[in-house]
Amino acid sequence: ETGVTQSPTHLIKTRGQQVTLRCSSQSGHNTVSWYQQALGQGPQFIFQYYREEENGRGNFPPRFSGLQFPNYSSELNVNALELDDSALYLCASSLGGTAYYGYTFGSGTRLTVV
Amino acid sequence: RKEVEQDPGPFNVPEGATVAFNCTYSNSASQSFFWYRQDCRKEPKLLMSVYSSGNEDGRFTAQLNRASQYISLLIRDSKLSDSATYLCVVTYGGSQGNLIFGKGTKLSVKP
Numbered sequence: 564e565t566g567v568t569q570s571p572t573h574l575i576k577t578r579g580q581q582v583t584l585r586c587s588s589q590s591g592h593n594t595v596s597w598y599q600q601a602l603g604q605g606p607q608f609i610f611q612y613y614r615e616e617e618n619g620r621g622n623f624p625p626r627f628s629g630l631q632f633p634n635y636s637s638e639l640n641v642n643a644l645e646l647d648d649s650a651l652y653l654c655a656s657s658l659g660g661t662a663y664y665g666y667t668f669g670s671g672t673r674l675t676v677v
Numbered sequence: 678r679k680e681v682e683q684d685p686g687p688f689n690v691p692e693g694a695t696v697a698f699n700c701t702y703s704n705s706a707s708q709s710f711f712w713y714r715q716d717c718r719k720e721p722k723l724l725m726s727v728y729s730s731g732n733e734d735g736r737f738t739a740q741l742n743r744a745s746q747y748i749s750l751l752i753r754d755s756k757l758s759d760s761a762t763y764l765c766v767v768t769y770g771g772s773q774g775n776l777i778f779g780k781g782t783k784l785s786v787k788p
Binding site: 596598603604605606607608611619621653655665666668669670671 | 722
């Protein structure tokens with residue numbers, strides 16, 4: 564079974580630009596969650612998608628948006644990038660939208676905003 | 678007050694030492710509890726779930742005290758390969774199961 568894959572692995576953007584990060588969920592998983600991990604901090608929940616619908620959102624502004632596709636892959640879009648958006652963005656897939664069955668994380672996209 | 682708080686660390690211990698990590702959570706409605714391990718510049722990986730009765734997996738023992746809203750992880754006979762950041766994680770139903778992470782405690786095991 565394939566794990567969670569994220570692309571790109573690294574990215575450098577300029578303040579004010581827009582970025583799209585991609586995630587392919589683990590085979591058989593129908594839920595994708597996105598997390599932001601700043602340096603020296605634990606991951607912070609951005610939002611979760613379950614069967615193509617947003618299923619929960621953390622304390623992030625609307626310029627953070629997402630999509631989930633019929634094959635359960637997902638995108639995270641960030642508009643009007645700010646310097647503080649520099650972080651590791653992690654995608655995690657699971658089955659059923661709860662933690663009960665466990666989460667599998669991808670290796671992340673490291674975004675640097677300059 | 679942060680939802681999940683951990684020992685700030687870092688912990689620097691010799692091989693073979695026993696080390697304990699502590700974690701407290703603020704939401705009494707928290708339902709599930711985990712310890713994750715994160716190696717430098719890698720993704721978090723589930724180390725173990727934590728149950729009210731306590732659970733053990735080899736050299737690792739996790740305990741949960743719901744009354745005190747406290748979680749612990751004990752590592753016995755630490756190995757060089759245990760060097761990592763240990764993240765305390767809770768979930769509660771109102772959040773649709775999303776993971777609430779602590780800041781993490783870094784462990785360095787030295788020869």
